[in-house]
Amino acid sequence: xxxxxxxxxxxxxxxxxQGPTDLNITKTSEVSESGFxxxxxxxxxxxxxxxxxxxxxxxxxxxxxxxxxxxxxxxxDEVEFTKIKVGxxxxxxxxxxxxxxxxxFSQNPAEKHVVNFNKKDMSWDYxxxxxxxxxxxxxxxxxxxxxxxxxxxxxEKGLSRSVTAExxxxxxxxxxxxxHARAGDRYKIFLSERMFERDxxxxxxxxxxxxxxxxxxxEAYFYNDEEPGSTYNAHYTADGLALIRSGLRYPLxxxxxxxxxxxxxxxxxxxxxxxxxxDLRARNGASVHAVARGLVVDSSYNKxxxxxxxxxxxxxxxxxxxxxRRKAVKKGDRVxxxxxxxxxxxxxxxxxxxxxxxxxxxxxxxxDPMTKxxxxxxxxxGERYQRLQKQIEETKGALQDIEISKVTKYLLAQIPNGxxxxxxxxxxxxxxxxxxxxxxxxxxxxxxxxxxxxxxxxSI
Ligand SMILES: [Zn+2]
Numbered sequence: 001x002x003x004x005x006x007x008x009x010x011x012x013x014x015x016x017x018q019g020p021t022d023l024n025i026t027k028t029s030e031v032s033e034s035g036f037x038x039x040x041x042x043x044x045x046x047x048x049x050x051x052x053x054x055x056x057x058x059x060x061x062x063x064x065x066x067x068x069x070x071x072x073x074x075x076x077d078e079v080e081f082t083k084i085k086v087g088x089x090x091x092x093x094x095x096x097x098x099x100x101x102x103x104x105f106s107q108n109p110a111e112k113h114v115v116n117f118n119k120k121d122m123s124w125d126y127x128x129x130x131x132x133x134x135x136x137x138x139x140x141x142x143x144x145x146x147x148x149x150x151x152x153x154x155x156e157k158g159l160s161r162s163v164t165a166e167x168x169x170x171x172x173x174x175x176x177x178x179x180h181a182r183a184g185d186r187y188k189i190f191l192s193e194r195m196f197e198r199d200x201x202x203x204x205x206x207x208x209x210x211x212x213x214x215x216x217x218x219e220a221y222f223y224n225d226e227e228p229g230s231t232y233n234a235h236y237t238a239d240g241l242a243l244i245r246s247g248l249r250y251p252l253x254x255x256x257x258x259x260x261x262x263x264x265x266x267x268x269x270x271x272x273x274x275x276x277x278x279d280l281r282a283r284n285g286a287s288v289h290a291v292a293r294g295l296v297v298d299s300s301y302n303k304x305x306x307x308x309x310x311x312x313x314x315x316x317x318x319x320x321x322x323x324x325r326r327k328a329v330k331k332g333d334r335v336x337x338x339x340x341x342x343x344x345x346x347x348x349x350x351x352x353x354x355x356x357x358x359x360x361x362x363x364x365x366x367x368d369p370m371t372k373x374x375x376x377x378x379x380x381x382g383e384r385y386q387r388l389q390k391q392i393e394e395t396k397g398a399l400q401d402i403e404i405s406k407v408t409k410y411l412l413a414q415i416p417n418g419x420x421x422x423x424x425x426x427x428x429x430x431x432x433x434x435x436x437x438x439x440x441x442x443x444x445x446x447x448x449x450x451x452x453x454x455x456x457x458x459s460i
Pocket of ligand 1 (some may be wrong): 451
């Protein structure tokens with residue numbers, strides 16, 4: 001059940017007009033809690049097509065560019081539009097006078113970012129709706145065959161391209177597959193999948209291992225920081241070394257891109273301009289860090305960039321930090337990687353506090369900083385290291401449980417809110433846990449069988 005909306009579908013009218021074929025127009029009425037019909041709404045729905053940006057997708061459902069800009073600004077702090085992908089769902093609700101009253105954006109069928117027009121304040125009010133989902137765990141393991149690759153194997157076993165790329169990139173830190181992969185090498189991947197009805201809508205790679213004739217056993221564990229959305233969330237070895245190749249450090253401790261790199265409509269002028277960097281959400285006063293060691297080549301004020309700092313790095317590339325409330329370094333200073341160089345703010349021509357972060361190669365070319373892999377820290381230390389060790393124990397425990405389940409073959413526990421399975425080292429604990437919903441499958445019943453494919457997939 002959706003938490004905030006209750007619609008009754010009155011009729012379904014197919015669009016006869018031009019435009020994308022999947023555009024649905026539905027007439028709905030919102031019913032207030034007392035049961036009175038408030039207003040008849042016309043809902044237009046579309047999905048993002050290949051090659052489309054957000055503005056074009058919004059045009060599919062008759063949102064003109066001025067209005068589109070307003071909506072994007074209202075959603076910018078909640079949605080990372082740089083992660084927009086083909087298939088994302090947009091919905092516009094129009095009132096009786098064809099006035100836009102609500103807009104929603106969804107990247108998966110379970111979640112909706114909604115803005116409703118507030119007539120009193122003439123502004124857009126944000127809300128988030130979420131349908132119930134659950135996490136389940138799965139192991140994907142196998143052996144490389146002659147002329148196959150880990151990548152091809154994982155895709156064949158049903159992993160998405162992005163999850164496969166994540167796994168391969170992590171293992172590449174330790175293994176040169178081109179020279180060292182051999183038929184017969186073994187791999188094991190432990191996934192936590194977030195399910196909405198029958199669909200996987202999110203995947204976490206909790207563990208990945210690879211062991212081959214020419215490679216030692218390599219194991220990667222996912223570290224989940226206490227702070228949601230932390231830049232420390234990544235894969236590490238059991239010793240706490242980050243498995244990220246040649247990364248820059250992050251300029252902020254949490255990352256949310258408000259505006260990406262490249263051509264865009266400027267949030268203030270509305271004109272199409274080239275954005276030579278990315279805008280990161282940052283509260284006023286948040287510490288800003290140097291992404292690599294280097295020499296401060298600029299620390300000044302500019303009416304557009306506000307307080308700005310530029311750092312030249314040893315390879316000749318330069319990183320830029322704009323709109324700072326306060327600068328903590330001056331021209332000529334040498335800074336270390338991750339050193340605080342200032343505080344985020346809203347100086348210069350901006351709509352609100354954020355950090356503009358730019359990166360220029362030694363040949364003068366501006367690049368998207370996010371195309372450089374970034375790293376929170378090369379090694380976890382202190383409390384974070386302790387937390388990683390605890391999570392490694394939990395992961396190992398869960399892997400053991402799955403091995404036990406494979407042998408006993410009759411006990412499957414589906415845990416709706418997930419994560420409980422980490423602690424479920426002994427099966428009795430699962431039985432006692434009121435949150436777990438036990439599915440005891442009769443071994444003789446092979447008809448509906450999750451249990452028949454225990455080799456590649458297992459719910460615990
Ligand atoms: Zn910017």
